[in-house]
Amino acid sequence: MERYSRQIAFPCVGKDGQAKLGESKVTVVGCGALGTVAAELLVRGGVGSVQIVDRDIVELSNLQRQFLYTERDAAERLPKALALAAHLKAINSSVEIHPVVTELTGSKAVSLLRGSTVVLDATDNYVTRFTINDACLELKLPWVYGGALGSRGMTATFQDHGACFRCLFSELPALGAGDSCELEGVLASATAIVAALQVAAVMKLIIEPNTMQGCALEFDVWKGSFHTIPLERDDRCPACKEGQRLFLADDGLSQTSFVCGRNSVLVRAGCAELDLAKLARVLAAKGLEVRQTKFSLRVEALEREIVLFADGRALVNGTSDAQEARRVCNAVLGS
Ligand SMILES: [Zn+2]
Structure with a gap:
């Protein structure tokens, strides 16, 4: 417990909260700029089991913002989930790390996410986010969305009783909008903040599960602005109201x-x-x-x-x- 003494000293965590973290399993979908930072914070914080899912390999252009990866990982073209798992194990050997080299699609999403306490979205595309949303609705799991572009970032928490992701985005945004970091660039400061906010939300969902507000946070590190947006459930939502699970079909x-x-x-x-x-x-x-x-x-x-x-x-x-x-x-x- 000495390892977590500073976290336990924070009254909202305490010994009970630390024990809850140790009994939890968090799935991080995506091991890029958000996923590497989020997984590191979860593992350092003593979450009992962390599953990391990614299909890509480490590349040199990742190193600017994707923490823990090294030049050797990129030279060896290692799958991100495996490279990240090795680094995480070296940080905290008491945490169970489950790397999965795959893309989260169709009915596979439900079997991969089943058993998680919370799911953390660290993807860069809307199709996978819609899939996470459908799977989490099906499994009644809370999940935390995160996205960053340029100097801006956004996070939101979705729970069974509140708005879901498709209440916000009933339609897929224009194609390319979801993965335009290549075009518009992104600051590591923005991605690191998004991941840190997501992990704080995950910890709160584990320690104080019924106190999370359904809201989104939006910020711009270049402008220095930060604000909260309330989330409202859409009465015509195809996913959480009408029960459509379009993205889980095989x-x-x-x-x-x-x-x-x-x-x-x-x-x-x-x-x-x-x-x-x-x-x-x-x-x-x-x-x-x-x-x-x-x-x-x-x-x-x-x-x-x-x-x-x-x-x-x-x-x-x-x-x-x-x-x-x-x-x-x-x-x-x-x-
Ligand atoms: Zn909805």
């Missing part, structure tokens, strides 16, 4: 297509990379109206608008029917 169509809202569908065109410049020339030659930006291609076809991304995703606007969206994609892309 059938082929839902794995490749997501209904993003009332009027758009995300289609994943497999894992193939799209050569946008070449595709733009081909589609223009077919007489289609094409607008190209550096990162996407907009095509007007069959009374729909399709936004194509280089990683093979396509957003079809003008329909909420997944099969219709796939048919339009196939017609335009010829596959």
Whole structure:
């Protein structure tokens, strides 16, 4: 207990709170800028069991903001979950660390998150967050959202009785918005604060489970601003009110297509990379109206608008029917 003496001296934790932390299991989804910091704080703080989930490998460009990883991890191209687990074990050998090298998708999400006390979202995309939301609603688990971009950050806590993530975002945001750190950049100060706020929320959910307010925190480290936004449950929420669990389905169509809202569908065109410049020339030659930006291609076809991304995703606007969206994609892309 000497290890945790400073934390126990804080009256809101105390010996009882420390014991509750030791009996808890926290799953951290994503081992990037948020996940590495969050996992380190949880392990140093004496959470009994920490599960870390990530499918990526360590790269040199990660080291600016993803704590604990070393140049050797990047040179050896180690899976993030395994590299992080090794560092965490060296920090606190009394904590059980469970690394899982995978992507949290479909029904796998429920089996991976089952048994957790709290789930911490450290992902960088909305599809995975929607999946966490569906799985946590299904398992009645609280989870803590976190996101950062540029100098800004945001966290929010979702619990069984309050608003869920889809009450806030009923539709997937415009594609690319979820993973644009590559484009807009991000400060490690912002990601580290988000992770620290998330861990404080996780600890409070474990120690004082019924006292958490349903609210979001938003800040900007460059402007020095910080504020709280109340979260309100949406009476028409497809997930927590209507019971829809769209992101937990394992059938082929839902794995490749997501209904993003009332009027758009995300289609994943497999894992193939799209050569946008070449595709733009081909589609223009077919007489289609094409607008190209550096990162996407907009095509007007069959009374729909399709936004194509280089990683093979396509957003079809003008329909909420997944099969219709796939048919339009196939017609335009010829596959
Ligand atoms: Zn909801």
